Amino acid sequence: MTEPLTLEAVDRDGALQEALEEIAGSTRTAFLKKAALGGGTLALGGLLAGGFPALAKAQSPAQDAQILNFALLLEYLEADFYTQSVSKGALSGEPLRFARVVGAHERAHVAFLRNALGAAARPKPAFNFMGATETQVKFLATAIVFEDTGVGAYNGAGPMLTKPVLAAAATIVGVEGEHAGWVRNIALKNPAPQAFDPLLSVATVTKRVSPFIAS
Amino acid sequence: MSELLTLEELDTDGAIREAADKVKGDTRASFFGKAVIAGGAFAGGAALLGGLAESAEGATATDIEILNFALTLEYLELEFYARALARPTALDGQTRRFAQVVRSHEQAHVNAIKGVLGRAAVAKPTFDFKGTTENAAAFRKTAAVLERTGVRAYEGQAPRIEATAILKAALAIHTVEARHSAWIRDIIGVNPAPVAFEKPLTMSQVLSAVAATGFIVSQPRFTG
Numbered sequence: 392m393t394e395p396l397t398l399e400a401v402d403r404d405g406a407l408q409e410a411l412e413e414i415a416g417s418t419r420t421a422f423l424k425k426a427a428l429g430g431g432t433l434a435l436g437g438l439l440a441g442g443f444p445a446l447a448k449a450q451s452p453a454q455d456a457q458i459l460n461f462a463l464l465l466e467y468l469e470a471d472f473y474t475q476s477v478s479k480g481a482l483s484g485e486p487l488r489f490a491r492v493v494g495a496h497e498r499a500h501v502a503f504l505r506n507a508l509g510a511a512a513r514p515k516p517a518f519n520f521m522g523a524t525e526t527q528v529k530f531l532a533t534a535i536v537f538e539d540t541g542v543g544a545y546n547g548a549g550p551m552l553t554k555p556v557l558a559a560a561a562t563i564v565g566v567e568g569e570h571a572g573w574v575r576n577i578a579l580k581n582p583a584p585q586a587f588d589p590l591l592s593v594a595t596v597t598k599r600v601s602p603f604i605a606s
Numbered sequence: 607m608s609e610l611l612t613l614e615e616l617d618t619d620g621a622i623r624e625a626a627d628k629v630k631g632d633t634r635a636s637f638f639g640k641a642v643i644a645g646g647a648f649a650g651g652a653a654l655l656g657g658l659a660e661s662a663e664g665a666t667a668t669d670i671e672i673l674n675f676a677l678t679l680e681y682l683e684l685e686f687y688a689r690a691l692a693r694p695t696a697l698d699g700q701t702r703r704f705a706q707v708v709r710s711h712e713q714a715h716v717n718a719i720k721g722v723l724g725r726a727a728v729a730k731p732t733f734d735f736k737g738t739t740e741n742a743a744a745f746r747k748t749a750a751v752l753e754r755t756g757v758r759a760y761e762g763q764a765p766r767i768e769a770t771a772i773l774k775a776a777l778a779i780h781t782v783e784a785r786h787s788a789w790i791r792d793i794i795g796v797n798p799a800p801v802a803f804e805k806p807l808t809m810s811q812v813l814s815a816v817a818a819t820g821f822i823v824s825q826p827r828f829t830g
Contacts (some may be wrong), residue, residue, distance in 0.1 A: 428777055476769065479769065491703040492799060493799065496799065496801075496802040499802035499803070542781045546777045546778060546780075546781060549764070549773065550770050550773050550777070554766075555765070556766045557765045558764075558765040560802055561780070561804075561806065562760045562761065562805070562806065563803065563804075564777075564780070564784075564801040565760075565780060565781065565784045565804040566784070566801065566802060566803065566804050567784075567789070568782070568783075569782070569784045569785070569788035569799035571781075571788075572784065572785030572786065572787070572788030572789045572792075573798035576789055576792045576793075576798075577792075581707065582682065582785050582786075582788065582792075583707060583782055583785035583786055583789060586710065586714035586715065586723075586779075586782060587714070587718075587775070587778035587779060587782060587783070588778050588779075588781040588782050588785075589778070590774055590777065605661055
């Protein structure tokens, strides 16, 4: 495992730092502290159930860490998918541009979550994309599933997060929504198919992504 | 609703007064105008209570303030799309399809927020879009600004919302605005997802930005 990345390494232009300071003021430190505390608790509980958290309505730093680790799994999935898709060479034109831009975002999200979770951060699993990285048509269909699922997963978890962590997650979920709208437009599907995005449960998200997790 | 009740009778825990003070103070004064508040603080208070009792159970004074802020932004977007579409020749192709789909979403958002607020809902302002609804290029550029501002406005407010039901609605709307933003940016040909972390805007930042457009020409009032 590599050294945990610092916020500065992830946030080259300082935008994230600035955003976090703006939203949370002094609470960013509290957030990182809480996440670290939660991580301690998680180390015990996180080994069961393959890391798919059973969430309670009550918010707590321990639950924040569970949710962030679940988000990290989704970000690993997306980041790996785009990285592999670009390197396979099957993409061109706007799909390639999408994969490059969005891949960089997902890698930044991974680094951010790993940094927040510290030692509690789960390791990256092995993924099996079942050929979806190898043709443009399959790539686009799969990217739509991943991005829509990511949006729904963050939205579903939002009410269960403590407020400072919700503020941090909100900086990511809007970007996932932009990715979803973009890839749908590329694929000639309605970029915004509903007036209200669904809030997905952990069970639904797990069902959608489990087939791609090889280990 | 009786007009004869005093604020004190209605506002047993001071929440409404607190909301009215907040409105009067920093956040909405520059936008909604102090005259409205001076003449209408009590009317607003009565309406808040009506809205709470009818359909926004669990909503706090802060939540009501946030919902009325969101409602104003949704009115602005809705009216912008409705006016652009009302001109048969202004938009065509994918720009027109975007406007049609997004207008229906903004209408749904307005309906949902008004439903929660009930009589506490601010009325729709009067708008002047300065010609930006009259040709496709100006429309697209303005839509892109409005949508991304909407994304960052919801992002800034979500962590402030106290009632879970209202937070859920705000989250469900936030990412739809993000989809709109990416869609119109893709139509224009600019990066639909320009940053890895979207930066939130505070209520006063959004209100200043909206005020600077001059799109809102009259003050909304509480409908109650």
